[in-house]
Amino acid sequence: MARLFYLLPLSLFLLLGIYFAAGLTRDPSLIPSVLLNKPAPSFDLLPIEGYEDGFSSQDLSDEVTLVNIFASWCISCQIEHPMLMELAAQGDIPVMGINWKDKPGDGSAWLKRHGDPYTLIGDDANGRTAIDFGVTGAPETFVIDKNGRIRYKQVGPITPQIWRDILKPMVEDLRDADVENFSGSDDVLDGNHTDNGPGTSS
Amino acid sequence: MVAEIGLFALILALLTAFVQGVFPLIGASRGDTALMRLAQPAALVQFVLIALAFGCLTFAHATSDFSILNVVENSHTSKPFAYKISGVWGNHEGSMLLWVLILAGFGAMLAGIKPRSLATLRVRAIAIQGIVATAFLSFIVFTSNPFARMFPAPADGMDLNPLLQDPGLAIHPPFLYLGYVGFSVTFAYAIAGLLEGRIDSDWARAVRPWALVAWVFLTIGIALGSWWAYYELGWGGFWAWDPVENASFMPWLAGTAFLHSVRVLEKRDALKVLTVFLAILAFSLSLIGTFLVRSGILTSVHAFAVDPARGVFILIILAATIGGSLMLFALRAPSLTSSTSFAPVSREGAIVFNNVLLVAACATVFVGTFYPLFVDITSGERISVGAPYFNATFLPLMAISLLILAPAATLAWKRGRLSLAMSRLWPALVVAGAVFLLAAWMNWPKPIAAAFGAGLAAWAGVGAIADLLVRIKAFGSPISDSWRRFMGLPLSYTGMTIAHTGLAIVALGVIGAGVWRSEDIKYLQTGDKIFAGAYEAVLTDVREGRGPNYVSEMAVFRIEKNGKFLREMASERRFYPIRGMQTTEAGIWTTIAGDLYLTLGESSSNQGWAVRAYFNPFVLWLWIGSGLMALGGIVAASDAPRLLERRRKLNQSAATLAVEA
Numbered sequence: 047m048a049r050l051f052y053l054l055p056l057s058l059f060l061l062l063g064i065y066f067a068a069g070l071t072r073d074p075s076l077i078p079s080v081l082l083n084k085p086a087p088s089f090d091l092l093p094i095e096g097y098e099d100g101f102s103s104q105d106l107s108d109e110v111t112l113v114n115i116f117a118s119w120c121i122s123c124q125i126e127h128p129m130l131m132e133l134a135a136q137g138d139i140p141v142m143g144i145n146w147k148d149k150p151g152d153g154s155a156w157l158k159r160h161g162d163p164y165t166l167i168g169d170d171a172n173g174r175t176a177i178d179f180g181v182t183g184a185p186e187t188f189v190i191d192k193n194g195r196i197r198y199k200q201v202g203p204i205t206p207q208i209w210r211d212i213l214k215p216m217v218e219d220l221r222d223a224d225v226e227n228f229s230g231s232d233d234v235l236d237g238n239h240t241d242n243g244p245g246t247s248s
Numbered sequence: 249m250v251a252e253i254g255l256f257a258l259i260l261a262l263l264t265a266f267v268q269g270v271f272p273l274i275g276a277s278r279g280d281t282a283l284m285r286l287a288q289p290a291a292l293v294q295f296v297l298i299a300l301a302f303g304c305l306t307f308a309h310a311t312s313d314f315s316i317l318n319v320v321e322n323s324h325t326s327k328p329f330a331y332k333i334s335g336v337w338g339n340h341e342g343s344m345l346l347w348v349l350i351l352a353g354f355g356a357m358l359a360g361i362k363p364r365s366l367a368t369l370r371v372r373a374i375a376i377q378g379i380v381a382t383a384f385l386s387f388i389v390f391t392s393n394p395f396a397r398m399f400p401a402p403a404d405g406m407d408l409n410p411l412l413q414d415p416g417l418a419i420h421p422p423f424l425y426l427g428y429v430g431f432s433v434t435f436a437y438a439i440a441g442l443l444e445g446r447i448d449s450d451w452a453r454a455v456r457p458w459a460l461v462a463w464v465f466l467t468i469g470i471a472l473g474s475w476w477a478y479y480e481l482g483w484g485g486f487w488a489w490d491p492v493e494n495a496s497f498m499p500w501l502a503g504t505a506f507l508h509s510v511r512v513l514e515k516r517d518a519l520k521v522l523t524v525f526l527a528i529l530a531f532s533l534s535l536i537g538t539f540l541v542r543s544g545i546l547t548s549v550h551a552f553a554v555d556p557a558r559g560v561f562i563l564i565i566l567a568a569t570i571g572g573s574l575m576l577f578a579l580r581a582p583s584l585t586s587s588t589s590f591a592p593v594s595r596e597g598a599i600v601f602n603n604v605l606l607v608a609a610c611a612t613v614f615v616g617t618f619y620p621l622f623v624d625i626t627s628g629e630r631i632s633v634g635a636p637y638f639n640a641t642f643l644p645l646m647a648i649s650l651l652i653l654a655p656a657a658t659l660a661w662k663r664g665r666l667s668l669a670m671s672r673l674w675p676a677l678v679v680a681g682a683v684f685l686l687a688a689w690m691n692w693p694k695p696i697a698a699a700f701g702a703g704l705a706a707w708a709g710v711g712a713i714a715d716l717l718v719r720i721k722a723f724g725s726p727i728s729d730s731w732r733r734f735m736g737l738p739l740s741y742t743g744m745t746i747a748h749t750g751l752a753i754v755a756l757g758v759i760g761a762g763v764w765r766s767e768d769i770k771y772l773q774t775g776d777k778i779f780a781g782a783y784e785a786v787l788t789d790v791r792e793g794r795g796p797n798y799v800s801e802m803a804v805f806r807i808e809k810n811g812k813f814l815r816e817m818a819s820e821r822r823f824y825p826i827r828g829m830q831t832t833e834a835g836i837w838t839t840i841a842g843d844l845y846l847t848l849g850e851s852s853s854n855q856g857w858a859v860r861a862y863f864n865p866f867v868l869w870l871w872i873g874s875g876l877m878a879l880g881g882i883v884a885a886s887d888a889p890r891l892l893e894r895r896r897k898l899n900q901s902a903a904t905l906a907v908e909a
Contacts, residue, residue: 052581055525056574059532063567065618068625119850122830125799125823152854205825 087178091168096154101168113188118156120184126203134163143167251395254304261297262385268378287374291359295352315401323405334418341394350429372440416476423469428534430462435531442580452514457888464881471874494617495537501610502530505603520584532570598656612641650704654711680707698763709752739887747880753873760866771855781863798822
């Protein structure tokens with residue numbers, strides 16, 4: 047009986063080891079991958095103040111598209127902005143904007159000041175669409191394939207390097223490849239560097 | 249070239265560690281002195297080789313050698329030089345290399361003291377260190393080569409994670425590792441002792457200084473990490489019960505329990521099984537703490553890159569080291585018998601009680617840290633365990649610990665008298681009562697438990713000092729006499745008193761900064777003010793700035809109290825374009841009563857800037873108290889050389905006596 051007592055630590059450790067081993071099979075980046083390779087959520091957003099066209103999931107078809115979540119209160123978006131402007135100038139890929147949790151007028155004033163890279167912009171003032179997309183902060187950018195499915199999520203600003211090394215090759219692959227056979231990458235950059243919305247902890 | 253030298257040195261170190269681990273162990277069991285003699289040179293050579301490899305990696309980082317992948321991924325030419333150096337261990341491969349460097353360093357020290365001694369206990373301990381080193385060197389060589397080349401070499405690197413570009417972070421991992429790895433010596437001695445079937449007072453005397461050294465480093469490392477989180481992460485807190493923080497705290501709790509029980513073993517030749525178990529536990533928790541964050545099993549802000557192959561390797565190493573040692577424990581511990589029994593009211597009785605509390609506290613932290621994993625695997629649900637759980641389970645245990653701390657230290661070994669304790673401690677009781685009433689009155693209607701905690705902390709701290717004052721007869725005898733008595737106190741007692749006082753001060757800091765803090769968040773235009781504690785902060789200006797590898801927005805505040813200008817403070821948000829990351833540089837004004845802490849948030853075009861203001865009482869006490877705890881450990885450890893010397897002389901005179909007889 048006393049012997050069993052001394053075996054207790056070992057048995058507890060073995061039990062723990064089983065859990066650790068099972069834990070290794072988990073994918074730690076599970077949250078981003080939930081929507082990966084699934085069709086983008088359906089939405090129909092109104093235009094932001096001063097614009098005529100809104101943005102809806104119907105607009106995502108036939109072409110590889112970037113959907114960018116932005117807000118006027120988000121500093122990282124401002125930093126990302128020149129990169130989006132450059133993409134718009136090249137005219138290579140449509141960039142759609144979702145203006146997240148902004149006050150009426152703030153989004154369009156911000157675009158007037160910094161320039162407007164977006165083909166279409168939808169107003170997501172209450173953040174519902176962003177929730178459907180699983181957005182955790184701004185900026186975030188989704189790569190949508192020809193069939194309207196989410197292929198990649200970029201958390202944080204697109205820097206020239208990220209565009210060159212990750213997004214551009216992926217966009218080209220998606221354009222060329224047979225869409226059905228493409229296996230999306232599970233790599234998602236860590237999300238420490240985004241704004242989590244006004245008034246929440248950062 | 250540098251990379252090849254480094255890798256080659258690592259491979260040689262692996263082979264040397266294998267020799268150090270296997271042959272002396274065989275030698276010790278067969279009584280073959282030739283094999284036993286291998287232990288000492290092997291330990292020294294292994295250290296030199298790893299130091300060489302570490303030097304190579306440091307050189308590559310310092311010179312921004314972008315043909316090495318590790319440098320590309322973690323450095324950038326525009327990074328300040330100091331962070332180029334700290335970048336060496338700011339990543340998975342480099343921190344592993346630092347880890348084995350420290351392991352080999354402890355091994356070399358163990359081998360370097362009394363180099364010619366062939367006491368089997370010490371030889372076996374060195375060998376066990378060699379085995380641990382073999383496991384981790386193979387982990388580095390096979391899965392985490394820091395010297396992997398990148399071809400073609402890019403023009404510039406990807407920069408170190410900006411959160412890690414900070415003096416606090418640059419130095420806290422080395423301290424933590426010195427702590428974690430320091431417990432490897434205790435562990436090695438525990439295994440060696442179990443192999444020999446000899447755990448006694450001599451064993452305790454040999455181990456205690458090492459455990460103290462490890463504990464001091466771990467204490468400093470945890471305090472530095474907490475300090476870093478406090479001013480860099482920008483949320484005004486100092487402890488978040490994050491898995492990585494818990495990972496460093498669990499070995500600390502186990503190590504603290506070990507330090508107490510090894511003292512009983514040394515003095516009374518009792519508590520053998522518990523002491524050995526705690527030695528294994530402390531190092532096992534260090535291993536789990538260091539490596540779990542790297543395996544992807546737990547995720548956290550601190551986590552390094554995740555790679556399943558590494559995870560499997562780490563798990564195998566953990567299973568072998570921890571499982572193997574616990575197996576040995578199960579086989580050998582039943583035969584360890586104590587020569588003495590003891591009374592419940594005695595120093596050792598109090599220590600046992602304290603250790604039960606510490607181990608229980610350690611278990612609650614463990615359960616809280618791993619519960620999300622258990623739930624996820626059992627039911628597939630994802631949950632997180634937050635501060636409320638830890639506060640509800642851990643804090644009451646610590647409260648009891650504080651309650652018994654002062655009386656326990658006054659008790660005599662073997663058989664103590666509580667009445668004596670009370671006759672010494674009544675001043676502490678008075679002070680504690682006063683602190684409780686004052687805290688309850690000032691912070692009404694905040695939780696009465698916090699005021700009670702403050703009273704307990706005062707009881708423990710003043711009690712520790714009161715006991716010291718009685719012992720040196722501070723009242724009623726001339727100061728010079730008291731001073732002589734103070735200098736004559738055993739250093740282990742003085743160290744203990746300093747550490748216990750430090751603990752009490754930390755406890756006050758925890759209560760102050762954790763419970764009594766005040767916080768406000770507002771959108772401010774320039775000229776608007778925000779309140780924190782008794783202070784007002786007026787936003788005077790927001791400027792844009794530029795650093796070597798970041799751009800920033802800096803808010804300047806004017807601090808006033810009752811309309812009187814006190815000083816200016818600044819708070820910054822930085823964006824690091826290369827990594828695409830943002831950091832907060834909080835503005836902090838530290839005083840003995842508390843910290844005024846300002847952070848700058850997002851701006852909104854029509855409302856201004858989001859600003860958070862905190863007043864965190866007694867934060868400084870956390871750092872002072874931690875420093876005192878570490879100092880106490882150092883004082884206690886500094887007794888070791890003198891005691892060893894005295895013991896050597898005793899043995900010598902015994903030997904001469906024997907010869908004369």
